[in-house]
Amino acid sequence: MNQITLGSVPRPDEPQPDLAAAVRRLAHTNVLVIGDVMLDRYTFGEVSRISLEAPVPILAIEREVALPGGAGNVVRNLTALGVATAFISVVGDDQAGSDLTGLVGGQPNVEPWLLVQGGRTTTLKTRLIAAGQQLLRADREQTDPIHPKLAERLLRIAMDAMAATSVTVLSDYGKGVLSADVPAKLVEAARTTGRKLIVDPRGSDFSRYAGADVVMPNRQELAAATHMPVDTEAQIVAAGQHLRAQHGFGAVVVTRGNDGMTLVDATGSQHFPAEAADVFDTSGAGDTALAALGAALAAQLDLPVAVRLANLAAGISVGKVGASVVREADLLSALTPQHSALRKIVTREEAVEQAERWRHRGWRVGFTNGHFDLLHQGHIALLEQARASCDRLIVGLNADTSVRRQKGSPHPVQPEAARAAVLASFACVDMVCLFEEDSPESLIEALRPDVLIKRANDAADDAVDADLVRGWGGRVLRIDLPREQLATMASLKV
Template sequence: MSDLTALIDALPDAAVLVVGDAMLDRFTYGMVDRISPEAPIPVLRVQREVLTLGGAGNVACNLAALGTGVRFLSVLGDDEPGRTLRQQVAERLGDADGLVVEPGRRTTTKTRFIAGSQQLLRADGETVADIAPASADRLLALAEQALDQCAVLVLSDYGKGVLTPALVTRLIDAAKARGRLVVVDPKGRDYSRYRGADVLTPNRKELAEASGLPVSGDGAVEAACRHLIAGCGVAALVGTRSEEGMSVVTADSATHLRAEAREVFDVSGAGDTVVAVLSAALAAGAELTAAARLATVAAGIVVAKVGTAVVRPDELRTAVHRSGWESDAIKVVGLEAALERVARWRVQGLRVGFTNGCFDLLHPGHVSLLSQARSACDRLVVGLNSDASVKRLKGETRPVQGEGARATVLASLSSVDLVVVFEEDTPLRLIETLRPDVLVKGADYTIATVVGADVVQSYGGTVFLADLIQGQSTTRMVERMKR
């Protein structure tokens, strides 16, 4: 565990180059409450839309979330989805200079229509054809420059035409000439096109198709991997086996790592997370089995999230320390992680509540408020004022306890499901971002004076005023302590 923790700490010092098929993933969420009169199909009443990077772009986003340096190269069409994808890459990765525009090409877009937790339909728009020779030459030139700063080259092949056989060979040759490792997330049945690569990461289905051999059980997986190693000229395979874990196989050794997931909610993009963590760990200097072990932990985390998600270093550290992932174990999180958790609860049909405060010295009044808040919803998020925020609101002598201590105490309560520290004087930004179904404050407020009440009511949420226990006040407690 200490070795894996040290490896996690080293990830920000590594750098990885990702080349492959970029995709724009669009998730359209809504509700179905009637059948169309035009045809026997459900009518989706759209409530929100989420855009994210898929394919090789998701590998790059996972690397960025780990804090690892990442350079991302791909080819887009000169179309609206391409421009949106470029904007997403710039926002998520810092720049989009590695994206080559090819006129006449259609940017790969996958649109998923989801009602509650049920996906109704996926609509794909794409060009599945080899990129033009000029685009391949441009990608190679950019890759050769990036390889001077990156320790690992990742080829994320989704079979959309960016990684042509000729370009794959040239990229691997360029990496090997510089002493770089090459990790490939493969596609298709012919893995000989990746000859010279250090690691291939097929899933169980891909392994069976490429080898033509059975893959049930450790022995069969080893045999299938070694068949490909011998026939395709690659150094190792890391076979991902879903709930059975992961197998690390070379010509003369095999290690089988069991899955870390406690709950599998959504496997979308889990393979991308595995490739990202594996390549980042290798770039940080880890040997292959240790890198795969960390990737197994990461896979156990990401399958408990919704959609094409990422894994962050703090989640990895907690999972390693606990020898596994417990989906509700981490209660004190940042805003991005809170958004992921809330999205997951919503897909499960749970009502999300929100309350906030300084909670400096926890007293029975606080406990009662939180208990009443939790009774009004299925999951309760608590917004906690940061130390700087409390000082501005309460004066230089406050808080008595730091935000870390206050958050820990709140997280220990069964009525609290999530704690998010915020820096502002009010939780308005948190409320606007998380969009709780229920907003809870004490009855010393009126609905008109509750911060965020108008926001919550605007989309159909409710505001609940909890009863107060008379005589309970942190300020009074502090005054008594001074006597």
């Protein structure tokens, strides 16, 4: 397999075909993840009053979300990239452990080995969130080392799983799975099976990971492990070189938040500036970077390319709200020239995440939908008035199969790709999202727009959509188009 080399870092507005090709190779890889899994619970609601019992806000709960966290979040990001993933961890025999087993097992392309230790408490983090802000986090956990017999079983399973995968990732959150001599034995097993091993370390004693191919500490962890200053890039490089020499690491990748990443290996050092356009939420960015690095090395990409992709993935992650993952489409979109209108055409998952980011900024999100086949003056008038009623406009576009079911052949006249591209070219349209269903109801429910825009003569057909939006406090706007424009739309049957 030919390796892709990085060369000079291209400007953001230049095409990057080599990196795009590298991204497409990630989905054809397999990775083993071993580490501390936890259950992340997010409770979303609205605060409108203060308690009479104590000076604390009262959260009126609207919805709750449970996701795998810790090493489980690394797995989520790998599967989002299309990577076949084996996962080994330990949970307790409690409700949180049972929930995690179901959540991890329900992900595509995952072979889970969640070992159960009786009497152990599964790590659970509960976050209360209102208006995009975290009010409180409550943790329940047990950080004692896992039982020695369970550690032996974990190592036996890991040996077999390493033989079936290309790269092993250790995600150490200090919760007891990678304790005592378990990391050292995993490094030895990786060498025996001829597999690369990457470590996201925890604590200041990096001798536990001696011999790993790549360690990925943040700036603070690097300082704690080396007792050296890390204020400047030169100091970070010196500390990284010391860490490599001290513990026999193949490479050290230092994550530096807003300052990007620095790679230190046998050839020297290389700095990768941060690639985040907006920063909304930094939680989980390290897991995202770790997953991208593991997938890239599994694809046999050169280390500088792998670090560049990990850095890019981290930049995308902090621009998302909540525990979102980075997908292949996100990476490819970030590598597309900024002026391309085609970046507005997104999947449902991407649309939901972008809508949340817009609301986080205080912007009103609008939604309208239709077939938009053979665009004409009436459509343009609808779109322009719709955009005037909100800060950002999402257009739901019926896919070809949906149009065909509703109108029969030869509709649609224009295929969905062409219709989406034309819509995306309008300045008044901020995002285009296709849907396969005949009704946009499920898309509207996922997006939760603040404003729903419809043509006035569609009132009877759109009652369900309108009720949905009003249910969460949104507004429904019906636009009266001039009679001649309605006549044109009717005559064209679009």
